[in-house]
Amino acid sequence: MEGRVEIKDGKAVIVPDSPVIPFIEGDGVGADIWRAAVLVLDAAVEMAYSGRRRIAWQEVWAGEEARKRYGDPLPPETLQVIGDYKVAIKGPLTTPVASGFRSLNVALRQIFDLYACIRPIRYIQGTPSPLKRPERVDFVIFRENTEDVYAGIEWRGGSEEAGKLIRFVRENMDVEIREGSGIGLKPISPFASKRLVRRAIEYALERGWRSVTLVHKGNIMKYTEGAFRDWGYEVAQQEFEGQVIKEEDLEDVFSGGLPEGKIVIKDRLADAMFQQVLLKPEDYDILVMPNLNGDYFSDACAAQVGGLGMAPGANVGDEVAIFEPTHGSAPKHAGQDKVNPSSMILSGAMMLEYLDWIEAARLIEEALQKTIRAKTVTYDLHRQMRGATLVSCSQFGEEVAKNLGGGKRT
Numbered sequence: 001m002e003g004r005v006e007i008k009d010g011k012a013v014i015v016p017d018s019p020v021i022p023f024i025e026g027d028g029v030g031a032d033i034w035r036a037a038v039l040v041l042d043a044a045v046e047m048a049y050s051g052r053r054r055i056a057w058q059e060v061w062a063g064e065e066a067r068k069r070y071g072d073p074l075p076p077e078t079l080q081v082i083g084d085y086k087v088a089i090k091g092p093l094t095t096p097v098a099s100g101f102r103s104l105n106v107a108l109r110q111i112f113d114l115y116a117c118i119r120p121i122r123y124i125q126g127t128p129s130p131l132k133r134p135e136r137v138d139f140v141i142f143r144e145n146t147e148d149v150y151a152g153i154e155w156r157g158g159s160e161e162a163g164k165l166i167r168f169v170r171e172n173m174d175v176e177i178r179e180g181s182g183i184g185l186k187p188i189s190p191f192a193s194k195r196l197v198r199r200a201i202e203y204a205l206e207r208g209w210r211s212v213t214l215v216h217k218g219n220i221m222k223y224t225e226g227a228f229r230d231w232g233y234e235v236a237q238q239e240f241e242g243q244v245i246k247e248e249d250l251e252d253v254f255s256g257g258l259p260e261g262k263i264v265i266k267d268r269l270a271d272a273m274f275q276q277v278l279l280k281p282e283d284y285d286i287l288v289m290p291n292l293n294g295d296y297f298s299d300a301c302a303a304q305v306g307g308l309g310m311a312p313g314a315n316v317g318d319e320v321a322i323f324e325p326t327h328g329s330a331p332k333h334a335g336q337d338k339v340n341p342s343s344m345i346l347s348g349a350m351m352l353e354y355l356d357w358i359e360a361a362r363l364i365e366e367a368l369q370k371t372i373r374a375k376t377v378t379y380d381l382h383r384q385m386r387g388a389t390l391v392s393c394s395q396f397g398e399e400v401a402k403n404l405g406g407g408k409r410t
C-alpha cells in the first residue's frame with residue numbers, strides 16, 4: 001500500500017512497501033540523468049523484492065519548470081509535498097552568479113534544516129582517475145549545510161546596509177573596512193557544528209569506519225572554523241566517551257593500534273587536507289567540515305574517482321532527507337542525452353540505503369561497477385579510457401539496468 005516514510009532523529013523508522021517519494025527533475029541535464037536513473041532504481045527494487053516493494057514516484061517542480069508552471073522557482077506546493085513525504089530526490093537547479101535569486105538548493109537545505117550534506121567519495125574499479133592508485137580512495141564527506149558564508153547573509157557593495165555595517169564596526173569595534181566593500185557574514189554556531197559532528201561520529205561507529213577528521217581553517221578564522229574544531233572535539237569527548245580516541249592518545253596510550261569498535265578523532269587544516277586526500281587518502285574515513293570547505297572539497301575529491309558524473313550526495317536533517325548529485329545543472333550539456341547519470345543513480349542508491357532497502361542499493365552498485373568494468377561509458381569517462389564504448393546517458397542507464405543481478409535479465 002502507498003504511504004509515507006516516517007523519520008525519527010534523522011533515521012527512517014517506518015517505510016511502507018510502496019513509499020511515495022517526491023522527485024524534482026531539475027534544470028539543465030537534470031531531466032536526462034533523472035530518466036536514466038529512475039529506470040535503474042525501479043528495476044533494482046523490483047528485482048530485489050520480486051515486486052513486493054515499489055516506489056510510488058510523485059513529480060514536483062522547482063527551478064525553470066516551476067517558474068513556467070507556477071511563476072515561482074520554489075513553489076509552496078513543492079515544499080508542502082516534500083515536507084509531507086519526508087524523503088525526496090532531486091536533480092540540479094541553476095543559480096545565477098552575482099545577481100538574481102538566491103540558490104534554490106541552499107533554500108531547500110535551509111527550509112528543511114537539512115544540516116548534513118553527506119557525499120561518499122568511493123573509487124569504482126575501472127573508472128579513469130588522475131591518481132596512480134585510486135583504489136585507496138574511500139571516504140565520506142560530511143559538509144555542514146546551513147550556515148557559514150553560505151547562509152546568504154550578505155550585502156552588495158555601496159548598499160545602505162553595507163554602509164551601515166562599515167560605520168558600525170568602525171565606530172564600535174575600531175575595525176576599518178574599505179568603503180564600497182560588499183559584506184558577507186560567516187556565522188558558525190556550536191549548535192550546528194555539534195549536531196553535524198555528532199551525526200558523523202554516529203555514522204562512523206554504525207558502519208565500522210575507523211576515523212573522523214575535522215577539516216577547518218581555524219589557524220586563520222579562529223572563532224568560526226577554529227571553534228568548529230573545538231566544538232567537534234567537545235562532542236566526541238562528552239557524548240562518545242570510551243568510543244572515540246584522540247589521535248595523540250592513539251600513539252601515547254594505544255601504541256598506534258586502534259582497539260576494535262572504536263574510532264579515532266583528529267583534525268587537519270583545510271589547505272593541508274587537499275594535499276592529504278591526494279597523497280594519503282587511505283588515512284582518512286569520515287571528513288567533517290564547515291559549509292564552504294565542503295563545497296570545494298566535494299568537487300575536488302570527485303575528480304579523484306571519475307569526476308562529477310560519478311558523485312552522489314544526500315542532504316539529511318532530523319525530519320527530512322533529500323538526495324541529489326553533487327554537480328550542478330551543467331547547462332552546456334543540457335538536453336543532449338550525453339552526460340553521466342551515475343551521480344543520480346548512486347544518489348538513488350544512497351536513498352534506498354537510507355530506506356533500509358539495502359539489497360536494492362547493493363544491486364545497483366554492483367551493476368554500475370559491472371557496466372564501467374565492461375568499459376561501456378558516457379563521454380566524460382570515455383575520453384579518458386582506451387578501448388571503451390561510448391554510450392549516451394539513456395543507453396548507460398539501460399546498460400546498468402541490464403547488468404542488475406549480474407546481468408541475468410534480458
Ligand code: NAD
Binds near residue numbers: 033091093096332339
Ligand atoms: P556543474 O557542476 O553543473 O558542471 C561543471 C562541469 O562538470 C560540466 O560542464 C561538465 O563538464 C561536468 N559535469 C557535471 N555533471 C556531469 C555529469 N553528470 N556527467 C558528466 N560531466 C558532468 O557546474 P557549473 O556549470 O559551474 O554550474 C551550473 C549551474 O548549476 C550553476 O547555476 C550552479 O549554481 C548550479 N549548481 C547547482 C547545484 C545543485 O543543484 N545542487 C550544485 C552545483 C552547482
